[in-house]
Amino acid sequence: MGFYRKIPSFDIGELNIENMFITDFLPIASGTYVKVYLMGLLFSKEENKNYRFDNAVLANMLKIPIEDIHEAWIYWEGKKLIVRHFHEDQVAYDVEFLSLRELYILDNFVSKSTAPSKTASAKNAVFVKENEKFKALCARIEKIIATPLKHADYRKINDFYTHYYKNADIIVRAFEYNYIERNIRNIKAIDSLLNSWIDQGFSTIEAIDQSIEMSTRRFKVYKEVLRILGMSFRMANQAEKEAIDRWIDEYHFEPNDLYDLLKSFSKSTMNMNFNYIETRLKDLHARNILTFEAYSRTEKPENTASQKSIPAKSRKKQYTIEKERTYSEDELEALLLKKGKNLK
Template identity: 30%
Template sequence: MFFKEVNEADLGETAIANIFIDIFMPMADGLYVKVYLLGYKNACDPSCSPKFNNNSIAKNLNIPLSDVISAWKFWENKNIIKIHKNDGSDDFDYSVEFLDLKKLYMENIIVNTKSIKSNTSSIVSVAENPSIRKMFNSINQIVGRHLDPGEKISILDIMNKYNMNPDMILCAYEHVRDKTGSSKPVKYIEGIIRNWYDANLYTPQDVEESFAVRSERYMLYKTIFNELGFSRQPSRSEKQLIDEWFDKFDMDIELILKACSKSKNISNPSVSYINGIIKSWNNKNIKNLEDLKKDEETQKNKVNINNKVSTNAANNNDTYKRTKFHNFNETFTQYTPEELDEIIEKSQREKFK
């Protein structure tokens, strides 16, 4: 049960169409939803500053500007916004028009109604296929009712559009049931199928393996961010960098955490900083802690050898300098003061002979 507290204080509200929440929000990355909602709020607020733009959204959400741009491209691809380029040379400077979702929904209903009348006979002929008939019967059980002709036509269109077999459609309905505990419109199912298609997932086994990998990867993101002291979720660009460490560089998680530990003395640690360390290790073909230990020992040995060479060179140079005067000093100190006086007197007498 869900209910709302009543409060007379008016701090402003933004009405979001349920169509967005029911159909479009589930098919999008959480970051894209944040960008849409923040932009929509400012579009509905007459007091909003005209200077509020994509850079403002990036700063407000503490994400890269590239993620904001990717979000708008995603929503434009879903046909619920239009991007209008502003005058100027800045490619990121444009206005976003939020389309009326209710109008879009009503237009789709009219189109589907016409399709129902013209394709009723085709449903009957296609349903004679045992696998199609079994799929429709299974979906009826999942949603707890019989699909109407329009829904069946939409499902068949999805299968043709994305070249998916009945098992994948059924897998999508089962996924929604397990995830939400309720039935969803066919548009919602199409969003899931589209995401699977874009991710090159064509069989239920592909989907199952993808879920396992995503679950494991999510835990790796969380472990890395905990080591960096971040309490937030990684952005899309940060996920791409981290994925490279595992998928492209084939790094062990222990080695990555070792790199993260090097940021503890940095005032503003970031994934980009760690990426620099990871890349330098990859260039040395360091993939795990053992490789790193061997590299550090090699570097230490090189330093010791260089120090030893420098010390020997200094000693040889010092020996050379001492030898130049050493014999004289040794010979000089072999006599007593009286003997030296006698030698000097004898030398003087010989000079004046």
């Protein structure tokens, strides 16, 4: 595979874009911001000076709200790619595009006769450091997902890094957990996972790993409970998870005791469902019977209880089994004589 460009036979104009914009800024910016930048850059060309372009025209051409245009210019101004020059009303403004090459040269190559600007050097150092950190983060993620990141992925990861966690290790841990351990190969799921970690107040890798370990153990409990109930072919739904969590966290049954109790319950009913289990476990919890051993001591076997409910005479008749026996010749003769007398 390769890339090449066909030389045009006629010229209808083209837009020169600096390579640094494409390599360093385009992958991490939203699509809307990129469209605004490129269209604005087109408007800034010398041949377009005779036309009156403003943000309203730009919004109309791109078919996006005017608010998105202003947000885009604020974003690019923050990246030092443009400068907004406000009018006297302090509302309208002109946009000046800065040369990336010039900025790079001024920040990195200073004449020997000129003392370096501490402010410019400090800003450049921060930018370079953040950019390198982000590139390293993306490289680590590509190793995990085993495929090159797309432009949309770069933007999403930049959003994670900017708005969720500045700690790259946490973002990498989210990709490891979803892509490798859970086999959920969807970058959108990372968004949900990071949000849940923030909601739970996790700010360190240690806290996140502890939560993951607990979730993994609980997942095994869900799976085993469904297996005992004959539903190993599917995952537990949310209501079932909440019920199992309640049996463990509120009723304080250990998983192994819970498994044994469920197996015992299944012997006494043909309708083994979550409502039935909830009733039985809630009753045991109220009686402070929290282990299978305690349950075995206090609960009598189901078959014994069922036998006691049958009257003694009925049980005797039920278990009376007529057996065959053998007779001698004398006994047979006596039986026949007795039978003959009875017939007379």
